[in-house]
Amino acid sequence: MRINLLLYLMAVSISVSQPVTISGTVINDKGKPLVGANVFLEGTVLGAATDLSGYYIIERVPSDRFYKISARYIGHRMTTKDIATEEGKPITVDFELVMSLVDLDEVVVAASFSERKKRAQASPVTIISQDDLRRLPVRSIDEVLTGKVPGGYANLPSRPGQNNSAFTLRGGTSGSGRPLGDVKIYIDGVELLGFDMQSYPGIADFIDPDDIEKIEVLRGPMGSTLHGSNAQSGIIHIFTKKGSRSRKTVMKLKFARKITQAPILDDDAVGQETTFSMSGGNSSSASYNIGFNNSIDQEVMPGNGRDIERLKVHGSVNAKIGTAVIDVKTYHSWGQQGFISNLYHLLEYKEDRSWTNAPEHWDDSLASGGTSYYKPGFSLNITQSFTQDWYQSLVIGNDSKKFLYKKYYANSGQGYLTENWNRYTLNYFWHYKKKISNSFNIDLTTGTQRTMSNHVRLSGSMDERKDQYYYEDFDDVSIVDQSNQNSGYYGELVIDYKDRIYLTIGERVEQNEYFGKDYGTHYSPRLGLSYLSEIGGMIIKSRAAWGSGGINPPKAMQALPSESNYSINIGNPDLRPERQSGYELGGDFYFGDNFFVEVTYFDQLFLDGIANDPSIDDLQTIKQEYWYINLGQIINKGWELAAKTRVGPLDISANYSILDSRWGEDSLRQNDPVYEGFFDKGTRRNDVPSSTGNLSLVYNVPGFSPKSTKGGSVALDISYIGKKKGRDWLLYYDGQYNPDVSPFSYYSKDLLMHYKPFNSVRLRFNYWVTNKASVFLDIRNLTEHTDISRSIIEPALGKQVMMGIDFTI
Template sequence: MKKRPYIFFVALLLLFILSGLSFAQNPNSLKQLQKRITLHMENVPLNKVLDKIQEQANIQLVFSETFIPADRIVSVDFKDVPAGEALRKVLAQTSTDYKVTGGGQVVLVPSESGAGTNGSNSSSGTIAGLVYDSETDKPLAGANVFLENTSFGAATDEEGMFIINNVPPGKYTVVVNYIGYSQKSTIITLEAGDKVKLNFALQQSLMDLDEIVVTGSRSGKEKRALASPVTIISENDLKLMPIEDMRDLFEGKVPSGYSLDIGFTNRNRQTIALRGSQVFTTYNNTVKTYINGVEVADYGYSPLASLDYNDIEKIEILRGPMASTLYGSGASGGIIQIFTKKGSGGRTRFNFRAYGAATSTPWVDKTPYSQNYSLNLSGGSSVRNYKVSLLRSIADLPYPNNGVKDSKWRLNGSIGLTNGPLTMNVEAGFGSSVYGSVNNPLLLKLKEERGWTNAPSSWDKIRDRQYTNTNQLANIQLRHIITSNWYQKLTLGYNKTKIKNNSRSPDLVWYFDPDSGWTQVEKYYYLNRSWTKRSLNYLTNAKLGIGSDITADLTAGIEHTISDVDYLNANLDVNPEVVRALALDNGLVTNYQDINTGYYGEAVFGYKNSLFLTAGLRLEDNSNYGDEYGLDKNPRVGLSYAFEFDNFQIKPRASWGKSTKAPLITQKDYQESAYAIFLANPDLGPETQSGYEGGIDLYYGEIFSFEVTYYDQMVKNGITPINVDNPDTPKREYQYQNINEFFNKGWEIAGKVLLNPFTINFTYSSTDSRYGENQSSANWKYKNGAKKLYTPQSTASLGIGYKVPAFIPGSYKGGFVGLDVMYTGKMLVDNYLRLYDGFYNPDIPRLDPNDPENLKWKDAFYKIRLRLNYWFTNYLSVFVDVVNLTDYQDGAYNEITPAVGRVTKFGLDIQL
């Protein structure tokens, strides 16, 4: 592999330039505020005056248009006065003042006499203010500010400012939560027309029992009330850990979560699992994915292939059926809920990220490089906001290929509107990815080394195909506050994924000839698949007080989804792009629809904000259930108790739940092929998973958190074809039935230690996944007690982070250095080398299907990831991310699939 030493010189030059830019920043804002200025302007917008003050005093003002009426017409006349005095006088005209933070920022904030009036009326009040880091004075964007036991709340914008309008008069507890910081609260009394200003300085903390989690109950609950563990990956975590696919999420961040590396040739397929395998096939996922409350279509291909990960604000992950009951069919393995960034009040924000990446590979002579760019614009006010983002990437391939590079682009946009108690958010996105064919060089190497002289000639030829994936995702969300403690929410979602796989020139395909049977011939291959999912979800939530000590949090809703699948597959003698009609006439066309309706309800009763009892039920009807099956019933119960002991916060918890996976329409209805008949099954039901879990969450002060969980889950009614052949009929007959079962048991451990400036994260999980008593197959691999394939016995991770202090004048953000070690334990897999020896080496006999040598243990392995970033100014940072630092090349799920080697990324972030 050729070296590129000039890359390091370019990197050093870039660092030098950025360092020069950083030293150009003003080192002392307080001193600059004493600089005397002269300014005379009449009847001009306020923002023009502020621009002039910044220019003459050489300072940078940070403010949000939520509070600062930038278009207000003002007049000023200052002659040789300090810039600070001039600034305070002009701001007095808008009920605003300024604050100089410890980091040297000049932040405009509401004055004591007024907090802003956008969207308010005389019969209600307004609460506004600033949320910032108590040590650095850095504003905290995305902090959750809400009035306890009500439906009123807001998130802080990029300047850390918030505003809550239309609050009825009364006494309230104002609470502020931000992931990774301690909760703060204060009690206020609001009169009609009041404008209350509140500033909150939050301290870093690992105690997260007061964080609001949406995924656990759909309506949002404090973590202390949840009876099941949840993993939260915050925006700050994502900034320090760039992710490009779901595998990045599961490596070392989620206890008992793993993603099989199925090789670069299958790079748009992702197999993810939580707590062992929940299905009877290798590729299907039973982890349901939502983006902003909208279910994403997932049929084995990555549901997030076109998502711009720089748009993500937060990710919540639930594990197992105990927590995912309310989400219905397909959620038996767990839930991934992704929340994207929204527009916020204030001036227009500009974020730009660019990076290049180099992949280490022994399979091509030229080092593969990639380029990645993302742009994000957002802004607005307290009553309207917007966000637009654009992603573009292009990459060389690390294996022999047909010359078509991997490329991707995506455009997303959102608009938010607030009118009194009604909030509406509209989001839409469209993305496309194009990639070409690659060969499997490892297979060719093994062919020579192991004497596979009978291997098919197609191995030696690179298919000339182009793959195009397109994805559309849109949603409309309406949230209506009925009273201070009762709201309703309606979400309409649309998601469409389309995959095209076309030959650009003839290649070898398998073709069935009635006379000679299956053979390989040269044809144009054409495949066109599309999955469309339309969804409606309505929920209502009420928070009630029963006496002084008991609370009740009640949620009820209905979810309705319609999924359409269109599939066209053909082998043609001409290019299908030239004559597409031939594909329709000569191919296999499949169209079917899946309709699912769920009715759910949940009640969480709390006693003194310590003891919580959860009870929930989901009733579900699916068009693919057998005609005689009826409604499926999925209950859940849970109990948690949070208490203090000296400096410890302790929360034991336990829960039980049930969830399902619906049959496919091809399994329910009558199907007939040229060789067999599949009979309809009117009693066919879903695959089910149920079980219990118990654990404890432990916190020591603000510096240590630890959780441990034991789970025991049984998968029953696995759907499999059963031979029900009638010897008097010419075709063999089968029927899909609910037969198979297996179980997953295991332990999960996760913890974090905060020793400023160091942070230590660790996870460990052990999984015992085995087949149960009832099995449809006589194959020894599936007998009672046999290990499930492709399920690691254990996984673990250790992450050490160091917060680099801001040592450059004018920059307060500093940087971060992180080292992560991810461990994957041994797993039982198919012995492909021995299998292929029997198929393709004429001197080695084939194995009997019941021979234990068909399976083998894949050795445990580990990977290391190194991450560095530093803000050379408050607006510009440089980062390096090295994935698979040791260049481990044997991480794929089998021995004939090459894994991706070390990937080194170098880039920059600009935030204005």
């Protein structure tokens, strides 16, 4: 009996097939390795990404089976091959991917959290790939939107390394004055601190731009509704790089020198930057990526002698455990800078325009002291696959910032401010696909998202300088402690008919503590339809979408009663979130592999803008009484066009947008003579250009020697900002400080003017002198345009030159 059992177990062990290994390389049609290409076995959860040599390896593949293996890389046509595995025989499968602008099989996540091919998206998605970022790196959110995204617009920054908050998508929406409180920014699935919590959110203050793998931008409420409050104008999702599972450790080192024109100083401001990163792992299950970035920049305006200093550190670990993939990332940044006199350059205007009533402190506006910050954050992403068509995902993360402000004047009091912001994100969803017949497939994503945000602010004035202050040290202390929870449940169903027609139905149900207590639950629905057809050699994707989104009140606690030394907010329990809804129609046209055109028309209506209403004030009381109410409409309409093509070694991309942003109905401000018709229905809004455009030319330079096979590129990027209406700030200051000019009210029609269109030009060159070292030259604002349309005290930076060298070891 024992002998028979032993023979049985031996037979079973022999009959169990041993898994095999599949490996190979992925190159482009010019023979260059493609880094980060995805190779996967269709119908399974098995796959891998290529390393710096274009090499991949997939282990533990069941033997004695037939598979389809595919390789995919952004900007290239996906290739699929048939293979058969045999026990004990490793397989080598190499891929040569042909460059192609047909990106319908690109996987995006910005619209619905889960992975979904671009062909199923009913709203346009802009993908800024790793190759795009290598040719033209970005350093702030405004550079993401300016030129690269149709319908995007941003003012030029005014200080080195500044995160520019004055940018919009499709004209923006907020009637309360926030520049962009309605675009939500994610990094690796974690929601960042936005304009509802702090000013100037961006990417340069906490992440090294060289660490970005790709960026997805989704514009309009038609595709962003599942993301909830503060996403009604779009989504910006940043994905950072992961380490390679190659056993080879790769180190990268960059040294750069920066020169920025500072005409106010009649000199140049210089800076320097150093970057180091190291990545590696093993061939099967784990990888890592660590690095740091340090930069020092001189000020471009008169200051108190302190430079702008920043240090960023990041690290990530990615591991595959069974059917689960775990990705952990953390980032930390520190920064400090002194104070500048942003009034200094007004002294020239003071003399030329006879501003004899200008304040005396203009002549001596410098203060000692400075600001500093610490910004930590982390993300944990866990994705577990049950089958090839069913997986669940959990994202937990935090984005924080601690800010300290100390300012000392020689002849006046000392100012002190400290602020702490925190935002915690938890997002859980599962994604399921099923073939229900030969013609129909369904794709379902459903989940829940929680965000918890808090803001603590302490400010006041002191009589003496200290390293540490306590509550009793302040003469007029002010403390603000705000917190907010947002919870939502969402679901989206995509019905696919023969891989040609896609119907999208989605809904998010949300509650937010910033809403009025009697408002209740907010609903954000969406509908979408896309249809693929072929005419000759042309592929056409027709699409239509409708959606509605909301944004919580822009100032914390507006719905709740509050009281200050001078006024009383009686509260409004019915205060609704600002909302936007709209539709878009468009098409994507692919002419072979080398020509692509995208056309979109959008019509969006913004409702329930929030404003202060003092009409309820009781004149018999000492303090002014007011409340916040919903009012006002903004009508945003426009056209967006984008095109890409390749002509030999030259890559050409262009976009052009027509923006028509006007005030709609406004029950309060349109009846108030104080506003002098500023908000009249049909009046074009200030600071929104009538059109924007971009032309980008990239010439790919080949390598000329065996020691330099990588070559390089020369990129010319021209951004166009069309005519826009705004205030004549010089005339406004004339009225304030020139005794011969009558003062103007802030809303006077006599102040309105049209700023002329302008171009901003960027030129970048990089070349690998060896296969391990490259040099680069990057010139921004080559035309030296100085823009004062939004603020006379913050002119745009002049020409900026960066040059340096990159090493790969």
